[in-house]
Amino acid sequence: MDFAFVVTSLLKIVGILVVILTMVSYAVYAERRVSAFIQDRLGPNRVGPAGLFQPIADMFKLLLKEDFTPRSANTFYYWLAPCLAVMPAIITIAVVPFGSTLFGVPMVIADVNVGILFVFAIASLGVYGIVIGGWASNSKYPFLGGIRSSAQMLSYELSLGLAVIPVFLLVGNLRLTSVVRYQIEHGWFIAPFVGDWTNPWKWLLAIPMIISFLVFMIAIFAETNRLPFDLPEAEQELAGGYNIEYSSMKFALYFLGEYAAMITGSAVIVTLFLGGWHFPGIPDGSHGWIFGLINIAVFFAKVAALIFIFMWVRWTLPRFRYDQLMRLGWLFFFEIALVNIFLVAAILPYTSRL
């Protein structure tokens, strides 16, 4: 293992960690502002210009709060759970290519050949943070939240996995960098006809790909506990769900985990369906470092746009009932994703005929 690889990898890890944590704190701020704007309010606008220092104030507030551990809680798991909620969300970003190249260095921390499997394996661990937290608190509402979370995860993990299979039917391997490269050559997966406009089969392919995109997006909503599916923390029914007994920095870690999961979820969606760091007309990093930076900026702009959609949906739709959520997952999205795979497989042989 040569020295340059270690140094660049460490730099990338530090860089992406700083970017993700900053994005998390500003996602919280953005959430509050977006929700306020949607509800005809102003939101936090006092700390600094337009309230931009609000996340810093929030951080100090949460750090200085009393860190209280309930007497009846199972201390070891009680302390472990918030860490388990944050870690998977941040680790997942390691395999996602967030840029082309910068000074010849590929902008992905670990370009493993099981990319998407790694994402699913690690992202599913996020549910343990919630389940263990709900159980270790030794209190009824967190417990209900934890149970709901595990049931919800079971219902949506399946459609999540099935929805990406069409992508890998097209690409042919599981490496996320090759997914991006395929999309640069053949058009983004939500618009596979780009560059091959006259091929009717490519236009036909767009239909199942868009369905696949929507199912995957909805499953990510469920996976990250965002609003139409935020049953584990249903404020009105469970008074906050799994995180009731948590205070101070441990509560902040849960918060951090939720938003980090949202960001990595958006990053995965961008990579799989929206062309990753590619934008039509912008060359990759081999044409100069400035383009490398622009590619990274394009990627994070796409992620930010998706996060806005996450928030927009959160402040529009009401929460599903428990049984509706299960029915939707098992009887609807699962079937759609399954049929979708066959559709893509049926169309696929004809697309490359020309």
Next chain:
Amino acid sequence: MAITVPRPKLNWRERSYLPAIVAGLAITFKHFKNMLLGRTKVTMQYPEQKWDSSLPDHYRGAPALVQDEDGRVRCVACQLCEFICPPRAIKIIPGEIPSADRFAKVEKYPEAFDIDMIRCIFCGMCEEVCPEQAIFLRKDYAITGFTRADMVHHKEKLLEIGGVMHGVVLKWNEKK
């Protein structure tokens, strides 16, 4: 008797909920956009914007004492306001004006005049009852302090809010 609420029969378009979801998203986005473009009316940003200029004439704010043109406190320490005050916020210690003084015929002046602004209910009875037109409710409403003692307005503070009143006492003329 139980009443069965009839459930509307939904057609397949309504049952898919997609049109409703899209309509909902459009509504929230419209609100977001209008807010972003500054078309939405929002609440007044209080410390920066104040409603002082649009206060009505009859607004009842903090009570205050007034002086006349000669710099004499118009209050003659009759204590009517102290007796009428429903929450008993006013405390007056009367003092005697020495006979050599220019205003000796007035006989009394308030040595101390305290209004506890924690107790004051801004009812305006003190103003109504005052025979000398010495106490008025002004338009000050942001009365703050760090301690209970801070919230008591002493005579100096009351005179500072009140300022100088010109002319003679005319209160009862229109009632004659």
